[in-house]
Amino acid sequence: MGVMIDNMSAYAQGDSTRNIWLPVVAYAVLLFVNGDAGIGWIRKWLWLPLEQRSYVALSTASQAHIMSLSSDFHESDNKNTSDLMQAATTGRSVIDLLETICFQVVPMFVDSVIAFGYLWFLFGPFMGLIVATTFFSYLYITAKFIAATAEQRRQYTAVHRKEYIVGHQSLESWNIASLFNMIPHEQQRYERAVNSHMSSKRIQEFSSQYMNAAQSLTMTCGLIGGLYLATFQVAKEGKSIGELTTFLAYWAQLQGPLFFFSSVFKTIFHRLMDAERLLELFKMKPTVTDTPDAKPLALRKGEIKFDHVSFAYDVRKPILKNVNFVVPAGKTVALVGPTGSGKSTMLKLLDRFYDVKSGCISIDGQDIRAVTLKSCSLRDNIGVVPQEPMLFNDSIMNNIRYARLTASTEEIHNACRAAALHDKIMTFPDRYYTKIGDRGVKLSGGEKQRIAIARAILKRPEIILLDEATSAVDTETEHTIREGFKKLCEDRTTIIVAHRLSTIMQSDRILVVIDGEIIEEGSHHELIRARGKYHDLWSKQVFVEPEVEQPNPVISQTADCILINDLGADDDGSRSRRMRQC
Structure with missing residues (x-):
């Protein structure tokens, strides 16, 4: 720009030897090359493949890592699905950070060094000192x-998260907000969160x-000092107006990178802080591994075989204490007892969602901690019908x-x-x-549970785990399902x-x-005759005192009593009682 102005000034004063068009063309070419159609296009062409590969790698790695964490993370109080998704999203800002450093910080730094060196060369060391x-x-x-x-x-x-x-x-x-008429409360809660943000x-x-x-004050002070020095040299030392214009152009060239470095430094700092949560997740390691x-x-x-198995989610509250039992191959064993006694925990330990604290669980003499979780191994051979079936917002067929x-x-x-x-x-x-909607909201409880049962039947595993598999179905459906279970569990080891x-x-x-702790074991009739805890549970559930003198009690047809059995839930959620006149 300085050469172009000097040539034009000299040509206007009558110096026809000066070429005024070549500097103009060179300046136009440099502007084009420096724009989005030149260097900008090349930069995007070089960065786009790297950006996409980085995005794919980081996105899949974060999701795979979270999915690989064990149940103690996924069932912990600190886990929040929304927070995890937000952490993964903001964590991807690291990709933008790489682009900023590779294609903006480095070129800008080179530009700044060139501008600094040229001004030093053109106006001397004092100008270099002012710029530095x-x-x-x-x-x-x-x-x-x-x-x-x-x-x-x-x-x-x-607060943003x-x-x-x-x-x-x-x-x-x-759904629950509508049931309790709390939609206004949810609106207020969200409004408070937005206001805090x-x-x-x-x-x-x-x-x-x-x-x-x-920053602006600093740049203004520097410009005043540099402009004073450049003006003095033009007035007293014979510097040209073109060189003064060059100083102003390079100062702008220097000011741009400084503003940019400030913005980039702030952006880098903020993006690293945004990625802190994702980095914390990457530091977590699964506790159940091969x-x-x-x-x-x-x-x-x-x-x-459960051999002296003990377990606790929290060391202050043991869940299982020295549990010992064997399920023979092809046989069915049932676990009964009050809520919170550790029955479902046994199934989780067998499926190795957690590792036992002491003792050993083995299948065909193999400690399940010594077999692979994946690659056609432990969980591929176990079919589970859980208490609360998890369904996807997809078709029944795909579920x-x-x-x-x-x-x-x-x-x-x-x-x-x-x-x-x-x-x-x-x-x-x-x-x-x-x-079927999100989590199967369009289905009844019984229908969701039957889908979970159909999944287990379709999987055709060698070991079946039924965790309250018929708790949400009516009596007639339960009878039908039991017929299906006979086919499913035939010659398969089953725990109910x-x-x-x-x-x-x-x-x-x-x-x-x-x-x-296991306090009683035996067949149904053996436990009834023992008149222990199982006898009490049975009596409370059927509301009659069971006969214990005979293995297969037959109640007199003339007895004036009513047997009330099967306090289960129908598909519509109502409680049903099956009554039989004795």
């Missing part, structure tokens, strides 16, 4: 302000404005096929017939392709957890679990 003083003062003020507002930024990140969490939770809990952001913005004012010498499970018969992705449509239909679900599905408008004792009367063995 301005440069480092600017960066020092920026660093101090950003460090001073670090805690404010953390608070802002926290809270706004997202509250909004997500309100949408997820719309805006209040914190306002503080952030004012702090940023103070920093901008200090040992270095783990081998695939060699399932032969399916015998399960059932989730148990075995290669299953054919006919196999899915057969599994549903065995679970007494096929006829019900055929009454839906879209039949097997009916969308049940509160409705009518569902486990035919089990080969019944274990009564109280406070994490």
Whole structure:
């Protein structure tokens, strides 16, 4: 630009030897090359593949890492799905950080060095001193302000995340909020979160404005000093107007990188703070992992053995205490007892969601801690029907096929017939392709549980775990499902957890679990004759005193009594009683 102005000035004063068009063309070419059609396009062409690969790598790595964490994380009080999603989203700002450093910070730094060197060469060491003083003062003020507002930024990140969490939770809990007429409360709760976010952001913005004012003052002082020196040299030392224009152009070139460095430094700092939560997640390690010498499970018969097993979620409250029992291959064992006695925990330990604190659980003599969790091993051989089936917002067909992705449509239909679900599905408008809503909200409790049962039947595992599998179905459906279970559990090792004792009367063995200990075991009739805890549970559930003199008691047809059994839940959620006149 300086050469162009000097040539034009000389040409205007009559010096026809000066070429005025070449500097103009060169200046236009340099502007084009420096724009988005030149260097900017090349930068984007080089960065785009790296950006996409980085995004894929970070996104899949964060999701895979969270999914690999053990149950003690996923079932902890500190886990919040909304928070995890927000952490993964904000954590991806690291990708933008890489782009900023590679394609903006480095080129800008090179530009600054060139501008600094040229001004030193053109106007001498005093100009270099002014430029260097301005440069480092600017960066020092920026660093101090950003460090001073670090805690404010953390608070802002926290309230921003809270706004997202509250909004997500309100949408997820719309059903319960409507039932309790708490939608206005949810609106107020979200409004408070938004106001907190805006209040914190306002503080952030004012702090940023103070920093901008200090930076502007520093640049103005530097410009005044440099302009005074350049003007003096033009007036007293013969420097040209073009060289003065060059100084102003390079000062602008220097000012741009300084503003940019300030912005980048703040951006880097903020993005690293935004990524703190994701980095914390990456530091977490799964507690249940394959040992270095783990081998695939060699399932032969399916015998399960609990050998002096003890366990506690919290060391202050033991859940299981020295539990010992064996489930012979192909047999059915039922676990009964009050809520919180440790029955479902035994199933979690067998499926290795947690590792035992002491003792050993083995399948066919193999400690389950020494077999692989994946690669066609432990969990591939176990089918589970949980207390609360987890369903996806997808079709019934895809929810059932989730148990075995290669299953054919006919196999899915057969599994549903065995679970007494096929006829019900055929009454839906879209039949097997009916969308069931988030977590299956469009289905009744019994229908959801039967889908979980159909999944287990479709999987065709060698070991079956039923955790209150018929707790949400009516009596008639329960009878139908039990017929399906006979096919499912035939020649398969089965453990049943049940509160409705009518569902486990035919089990080969019944274990009564109280406070994490097995206090009674035997068949149904043996436990009734023993008149212990199982006898009490049975009496309370059927409301009559059972006959104990005969193995198969027959109540007199003339006895004036009523047997009330099966206090279960029908599909519509009502409580039903099956009454038989004796």
